[in-house]
Amino acid sequence: MKNVNRREFIKKLGIGAVATGGLLTSGTIIASPSRMELPDPYPELPDGKPAIPPYNEQALFLNEHQYALVATLAAIIVPEDEHPGANEAVIVDDIDRFVADSKEKQEIYTEGLKWMDEISREEYGKDFLALDLKEQIGLLSRIDEAETMRNRPVTGFMERVDRKADEIWDDLFGIGESSNFFRVIHKDVLVAYFSHPISWNVIGYYGPPQPVGYLDFSEPPSPKKYTGAIRKVSNKTCLICHGEGTKNDRGELHEKGKLIDNTCKTCHPPHSPWPRIGGFSK
Amino acid sequence: MTNSLKKVDACIIGSGAGGGVVAKELAEKGMNVVVLEAGRRMDPLQDYTAARPDWWTARKNEKFTVAALNKVTFGTKGTSRPTMVHGVGGGTLRYLAYAVRMVPDDFHTYSTDGVGMDWPITYEELVPYYRKVEVELGVSGKAGNPWTPLVEPYLNPAFPYSYANKIIKRGCDRLGIRLWPTPMARLSRPFDGRPMCVQCGDCAGGCMSGAKSSADITYLPKAEATGKLVIQPECIATRINTDTHGKAKSVIYIDKSGVEHEQEADVIVVSAGVIQSSRLLLNSMSKLFPDGLANSSGLVGKYFMQHLSMHSSAIFPDRIDSYRGFFGGATSQDFARTNPNSPFARGWCNELHSGITNPVQLALHKSNWGAQLKDRMRSTFGHSAGITNVGEQLPDERNCIELDPEVRDEYGIPVPRINFAPRQNDRLMLKAMKKNLIEIYDAAKATEILYMHYKPGGSAHNYGGCRMGNDPKSSVLNSFCQSHDVSNLFVVDASCFVTTGTANPSLTIQAIAVRSSEYIVDQYKKRNI
Ligand SMILES: Cc1cc2nc3c(=O)[nH]c(=O)nc-3n(C[C@H](O)[C@H](O)[C@H](O)COP(=O)(O)OP(=O)(O)OC[C@H]3O[C@@H](n4cnc5c(N)ncnc54)[C@H](O)[C@@H]3O)c2cc1C
Numbered sequence: 074m075k076n077v078n079r080r081e082f083i084k085k086l087g088i089g090a091v092a093t094g095g096l097l098t099s100g101t102i103i104a105s106p107s108r109m110e111l112p113d114p115y116p117e118l119p120d121g122k123p124a125i126p127p128y129n130e131q132a133l134f135l136n137e138h139q140y141a142l143v144a145t146l147a148a149i150i151v152p153e154d155e156h157p158g159a160n161e162a163v164i165v166d167d168i169d170r171f172v173a174d175s176k177e178k179q180e181i182y183t184e185g186l187k188w189m190d191e192i193s194r195e196e197y198g199k200d201f202l203a204l205d206l207k208e209q210i211g212l213l214s215r216i217d218e219a220e221t222m223r224n225r226p227v228t229g230f231m232e233r234v235d236r237k238a239d240e241i242w243d244d245l246f247g248i249g250e251s252s253n254f255f256r257v258i259h260k261d262v263l264v265a266y267f268s269h270p271i272s273w274n275v276i277g278y279y280g281p282p283q284p285v286g287y288l289d290f291s292e293p294p295s296p297k298k299y300t301g302a303i304r305k306v307s308n309k310t311c312l313i314c315h316g317e318g319t320k321n322d323r324g325e326l327h328e329k330g331k332l333i334d335n336t337c338k339t340c341h342p343p344h345s346p347w348p349r350i351g352g353f354s355k
Numbered sequence: 356m357t358n359s360l361k362k363v364d365a366c367i368i369g370s371g372a373g374g375g376v377v378a379k380e381l382a383e384k385g386m387n388v389v390v391l392e393a394g395r396r397m398d399p400l401q402d403y404t405a406a407r408p409d410w411w412t413a414r415k416n417e418k419f420t421v422a423a424l425n426k427v428t429f430g431t432k433g434t435s436r437p438t439m440v441h442g443v444g445g446g447t448l449r450y451l452a453y454a455v456r457m458v459p460d461d462f463h464t465y466s467t468d469g470v471g472m473d474w475p476i477t478y479e480e481l482v483p484y485y486r487k488v489e490v491e492l493g494v495s496g497k498a499g500n501p502w503t504p505l506v507e508p509y510l511n512p513a514f515p516y517s518y519a520n521k522i523i524k525r526g527c528d529r530l531g532i533r534l535w536p537t538p539m540a541r542l543s544r545p546f547d548g549r550p551m552c553v554q555c556g557d558c559a560g561g562c563m564s565g566a567k568s569s570a571d572i573t574y575l576p577k578a579e580a581t582g583k584l585v586i587q588p589e590c591i592a593t594r595i596n597t598d599t600h601g602k603a604k605s606v607i608y609i610d611k612s613g614v615e616h617e618q619e620a621d622v623i624v625v626s627a628g629v630i631q632s633s634r635l636l637l638n639s640m641s642k643l644f645p646d647g648l649a650n651s652s653g654l655v656g657k658y659f660m661q662h663l664s665m666h667s668s669a670i671f672p673d674r675i676d677s678y679r680g681f682f683g684g685a686t687s688q689d690f691a692r693t694n695p696n697s698p699f700a701r702g703w704c705n706e707l708h709s710g711i712t713n714p715v716q717l718a719l720h721k722s723n724w725g726a727q728l729k730d731r732m733r734s735t736f737g738h739s740a741g742i743t744n745v746g747e748q749l750p751d752e753r754n755c756i757e758l759d760p761e762v763r764d765e766y767g768i769p770v771p772r773i774n775f776a777p778r779q780n781d782r783l784m785l786k787a788m789k790k791n792l793i794e795i796y797d798a799a800k801a802t803e804i805l806y807m808h809y810k811p812g813g814s815a816h817n818y819g820g821c822r823m824g825n826d827p828k829s830s831v832l833n834s835f836c837q838s839h840d841v842s843n844l845f846v847v848d849a850s851c852f853v854t855t856g857t858a859n860p861s862l863t864i865q866a867i868a869v870r871s872s873e874y875i876v877d878q879y880k881k882r883n884i
Contacts, residue, residue: 114725150724158729210725217724259724267714267732268409275729276736278678278714283405283563286553290680291515294737 114217115210122206123148126163133173135165139186141202143168143258146189149209150262156275159266167265168258178257185254192216216255224253357607357615363387364879366606366620368592368635371445372864373848374626375570376488378586379578380872386879388584389618390575391608393421393591393627394441397448397571403561411713414560418442419449423591423764424631430757430774435813437661437773439628443588444571446628446815446861451558451683452540452567453706453859454494456485456503460692461747461856468693470700470780471750471854475825475834476870484866489538492568493546494862496538502688511543514552519677519709519740520685526799527687532705537686540568540862554680556712590616593768595623595639595648595844603648603844609766622875622884626848626868629659633756633820633850634771649838649846654831655821656756659773660855662816663703663746663781665788665809668710668739669801676737677709684708690791691747691857699783703746704857705795710739711805720805739805742795744788745816747855751778756820775812785809816860818852835874836867843884847871 125144128137135143147159147168159165172178193201197208204212266272273280279287364386367374374390382388395418397403404413421441440446459478464471482505489496490510497513498506513536516524520534527534541552552566565572578584589611596617598604605619625632633656637647647655685707693700711717717736718728759772777785792807824830827839836851838844847868849860856863878884 114723114727116726119726151728152726154726154729156729156733213724260719263718263728264409264412264715267718268412270408272714276714276732277674277676278736279676281406281408281410282555282557282678283403283410283553286555287679288554290517290554290556291521293518294674294676294679 114214118207118210119152119154122209123152123158123160125160126165129166129169132166132169134179135169135172135182138202139182140165140169142186142189143182145202145209146213146258147262147266149206149213150259151266157271159262162266162269162271164262164265164269167269168261171261171265181254181257185257188254213255217259220253220256224256357617360616360618362619362621363389364620365389365622365624365875366391366618367624367626368606369393369445369626369628369631369848370443370575370586371440371570371626371628371848372447372450372861373868374445374624375447375574375578376865376868377624377626377845377847377872377875378584379574379581380869381876382578382581382584384872384876385583386622386876388578389620390578390584390586391590391592391606391618392441392443392445392586392588393424393631394419394443394445394588396443396586396588397561399561399563399565403557403563405555405557405560405563409715410557410560411715414557421589421591423766423768426762426764426770427630428759428762428770428772429812430772431776431812433811434773434775435810437630437812437817438815439630440815442571443575443586444569445626447569448561448571449559450569450815450859450861451681452569453683453686454489454492454496454538454540454862455686455858456506456538457481457856457858457863458502458688458691459504461854461858464701464749464854468700472822472824472829474853475823475830476867481863481866481870484869485862487869488862488865492540492573492865493542493549494538494540494568495543497536500535500688501533502535502691509538511546514539514541514543514554514681514684517677517680517684517709519675519680520707522671522673522675522740523707523742523795523799524685526795526797527705527707529798530794532687532689532795534685534687534707537684537706538862539681539684541681542566542568552681556678556681556709558682591766592627592635593638593766595625595635597639597641597643597648597841601643601841603841622843622845622879624845624847624875625850626846629817629820629849630756630771630773632846632848633659634758634769636821636846637756637758638768644840649821649831649840649844651840652828652831654829657752658750658819658822658853659754659756659775660748660750660818660852661775661812661814662818662855662857663744663748663777663785663788663809664814664816665703665744665746665785665792665807666741667743667792667796667807668708668741668805669796669799670735670738670803670805671740671799671801672738674737675740677740678712678737680709682708682712688857697783697787699780699787701747701749701780701784702857703744703784703788703791705791706743706745708741708743710741712739735803740799741805742792744792745857745859746781746784746788747857749778749780750819750822750854753778773812777809777811816855818849818855818860821846821850822853823851824853836871837874837884845871845875 128140144165147164151159172182190200365381365388367390370390370392378390404410407413419440440449442448462474462478465473494509495511496509498508544551549565590608592606592608594607596605603623605617636655639648687705690702691704754775756771758769762770764770821831823832832851836845836847849864
């Protein structure tokens with residue numbers, strides 16, 4: 074039954090109302106697809122399994138097997154291509170930290186990683202790490218689809234019908250009761266990877282908003298600005314005007330180089346009620 | 356054991372948009388004031404995350420919430436939790452600082468359109484107070500927009516449109532929709548000892564630089580500097596007691612170590628925000644006031660309203676890098692008035708914004724992974740711009756805040772139960788707002804709409820519950836926010852709104868608060884209250 078997918082199955086049941094994104098369409102606007110209609114995560118299979126970082130002896134929570142499993146999942150979720158992926162940023166260490174910080178996550182990860190191996194043995198007779206890449210991706214796709222369908226909101230009648238079909242599918246060929254583990258790890262990997270400066274160069278992001286801001290916000294973006302971007306913040310220039318100087322309300326230019334708490338006198342005059350008066354001092 | 360405190364002239368409950376203004380105005384006129392604030396004091400450099408690589412996910416709502424106030428139940432299915440912000444500064448800590456005036460029509464929807472109710476004040480009466488607030492906050496704006504008559508020049512120049520605004524403006528221009536720079540309570544140049552805004556764009560996470568004119572760095576420090584005022588953070592007011600003559604006598608509150616105090620005051624001002632103000636009055640029932648304090652009309656908690664906010668964001672073919680700069684910036688009120696050809700009354704404003712601006716946010720937006728995710732991120736990140744249509748919701752008695760008969764908070768106080776749904780007129784307007792958004796995106800040549808949604812009850816723009824009016828039978832407060840029933844009790848926050856208009860709430864809340872404060876000081880000096 075593994076070669077029948079959910080969509081075909083639902084069609085076979087004669088219901089055929091796979092949820093669409095539901096947005097109105099008109100003119101050039103294309104409705105957003107739902108998960109079901111998103112293209113395959115891997116239109117082409119990469120060659121070979123991703124290299125994973127060696128076990129970090131200083132890991133706070135994950136043991137060696139768990140570490141390897143998380144790193145493998147992370148590399149499948151955000152692979153390396155012409156640009157670095159999750160493993161190049163050693164996202165597994167961030168996840169180790171997230172998990173160590175939260176009792177709830179510790180339970181989800183311990184159970185979830187165990188469950189990954191169980192389901193893999195059930196389907197393929199081997200632990201997850203022993204599967205080849207195609208099998209790993211295939212298994213994750215099915216888990217993802219099941220979790221997405223299970224979690225989508227049910228509003229209209231057709232969606233209820235749809236949901237019923239899903240339940241029948243799950244009963245017959247489903248991948249069992251999971252803990253929604255894939256959703257959790259998927260989210261954690263994306264949060265960690267896209268908070269990492271490595272990813273900012275991939276997509277062209279200029280870094281966190283503060284302290285330097287974006288005074289060019291009104292201009293068209295210049296591609297030069299973000300290739301190789303991560304803006305350096307020096308503690309020698311004013312955090313607010315970058316030492317370029319701003320005029321104060323009397324039209325005076327501030328004196329460059331004179332810094333008070335990393336801001337220049339004009340940007341943050343000493344008589345400022347901020348942040349000295351008003352109780353920021355505790 | 357309740358600890359009794361020395362009587363003060365005025366006790367203000369809540370330090371947000373409304374409470375912050377009253378605090379300063381009363382203290383500067385020499386009154387002794389205590390402000391009780393349930394939330395913490397924020398330390399911008401410690402508490403706000405905008406300088407961290409993981410700023411988006413590190414930004415935690417819990418910092419701005421107090422558990423005992425955050426617990427609400429719902430009487431209507433499908434209602435979302437209204438956004439409440441707790442902290443010294445209230446909602447202004449996280450607001451986007453749009454400082455827009457309501458338009459004259461908004462104050463008499465009944466006379467012009469036969470819907471809602473007329474306010475007991477007019478736009479013209481509020482103008483000098485609007486002005487005072489705009490000066491105090493250093494609003495950056497451009498006078499003379501097509502919808503609000505006769506605005507004097509703002510003190511600080513308007514910000515230019517962001518590049519994201521300009522992309523959508525092309526569509527608006529094609530459709531003949533007029534835009535105007537949104538007036539902002541954010542500094543376009545150094546002002547009043549505060550720095551200019553560097554366009555970091557994370558107003559909603561809390562302003563690290565002090566360029567956003569939130570109450571905690573404008574009104575409240577000035578109030579504290581008078582030496583007449585004490586702010587008590589992390590203190591939750593649970594009840595207002597009255598004396599035998601039916602006047603408000605004291606406020607009972609619980610401090611952070613759980614100790615109960617009683618603060619006596621000559622004047623009591625409730626500025627706890629829409630949901631908590633009504634809750635507090637209803638919870639202050641007594642023999643004299645069996646249905647709750649100030650509730651002889653039976654209308655406390657009634658006519659709860661929210662802006663009908665239809666949020667949306669789209670993807671455009673060219674790179675915009677819309678994460679640069681402030682989120683909003685351009686507004687149109689072309690659709691704010693009743694259109695005789697529409698099947699509904701009143702209308703909405705369009706607020707142009709930057710759409711999805713953080714990589715994490717975009718990546719999580721569609722549960723995508725693998726090679727597909729990377730391709731999509733490379734081709735869509737930095738390409739988004741968006742519009743929120745903010746619609747006027749008509750007052751409806753069925754939309755209300757009441758006490759939950761069973762559920763209590765951790766101190767044993769009944770929690771608010773929210774009954775809220777968009778009604779007939781609202782639903783028709785929501786439909787039209789959606790159509791309007793699609794037309795603009797089409798005209799601006801968007802390639803994909805990322806999202807377009809309205810969450811009933813989930814808005815941050817809450818109104819009503821203690822509406823003002825001239826008739827004590829059909830309103831809770833008079834035009835000075837004074838209770839019709841209890842002369843030394845005032846409710847000064849968004850609860851007093853009669854209708855919502857389409858402008859963002861804070862500037863109007865603050866203008867009304869200045870006007871009420873003037874009245875309080877005057878009446879207090881004359882010993883009328
Ligand atoms: C993300 C966001 C963006 C926004 N953007 C804008 C914008 O751009 N422009 C605009 O005009 N508005 C904006 N708003 C809305 C605006 O913040 C609110 O409308 C406004 O702050 C409401 O003012 P208020 O005086 O009614 O109450 P609040 O500002 O909410 O203040 C109420 C205060 O009372 C305290 N309190 C409540 N109960 C108790 C109690 N029992 N005891 C003691 N203290 C109590 C609360 O902790 C809170 O601090 C935004 C809101 C949010 C959340």
